Amino acid sequence: AGVASVAQAAKAPLAPDLRRLRTVSGCAQISAASPYFDHAQALLGRAARGAAEKLAAKRRWKEAEARARAARQHWLRIQERFASSPWLKHFQDEMGLAGLIIAEAQLRMKQPDLARDSYERAWDRMSFSLIEPRQIAGYFEACRRTTPNFWKDPAGTSCANWARRLLAAFPAASVERAQLAKEWPQGTGARADGAMPEVAPRVQQADKATDADQAAGEASLPERREGR
Numbered sequence: 001a002g003v004a005s006v007a008q009a010a011k012a013p014l015a016p017d018l019r020r021l022r023t024v025s026g027c028a029q030i031s032a033a034s035p036y037f038d039h040a041q042a043l044l045g046r047a048a049r050g051a052a053e054k055l056a057a058k059r060r061w062k063e064a065e066a067r068a069r070a071a072r073q074h075w076l077r078i079q080e081r082f083a084s085s086p087w088l089k090h091f092q093d094e095m096g097l098a099g100l101i102i103a104e105a106q107l108r109m110k111q112p113d114l115a116r117d118s119y120e121r122a123w124d125r126m127s128f129s130l131i132e133p134r135q136i137a138g139y140f141e142a143c144r145r146t147t148p149n150f151w152k153d154p155a156g157t158s159c160a161n162w163a164r165r166l167l168a169a170f171p172a173a174s175v176e177r178a179q180l181a182k183e184w185p186q187g188t189g190a191r192a193d194g195a196m197p198e199v200a201p202r203v204q205q206a207d208k209a210t211d212a213d214q215a216a217g218e219a220s221l222p223e224r225r226e227g228r
Helices: 002-011 014-020 037-057 061-081 086-108 112-125 133-146 158-169 175-183 205-225
Strands: none
Touching: 037 061, 037 086, 061 086, 086 112, 086 133, 112 133, 112 158, 133 158, 133 175, 158 175
């Protein structure tokens, strides 16, 4: 009987949090000490991304960017506090999807340099199967605004390198490949000689290093908090 009462008492505090998981407002009330905190943050993260998508559809770009950044923060909290959370298998894709909303918002707010970087950071995280043709169009719009005739640069711009990666990622008959052919005819065989531009098939090291530094910093947060 004593063991049963202890077990019952241990479970009692969890019941309110289970009920709170049913609503977005309830999820926001779940503390970091709760074993359901990662579930709450995942639900809040997806809700924030959904809100950002709706705001973007209404062309409320500044608000959409803010909500997408909030979505990323929820997922970062899971990574920071719950190293073994089952939600972490969705972490990279969710961070990437939110990043694409940020990129589109920056592009529409006339910040093409920031938009180009945001597109590349998002794609570097996520599965290419989640990329939509309109996002490819947005990326090339940002590239043309920042680096006109980018495919002619023999040193290799990030735009040309990412264009090649995207080209290799989608089959010839796909909608995404058709969008690439429309946005980047120089690289998809529309030129008379059908040749690919002379650009090394790589992402610039600076872009990769920035992401690696960010990932290392995020991974170190629990250690730093505990003074290790």
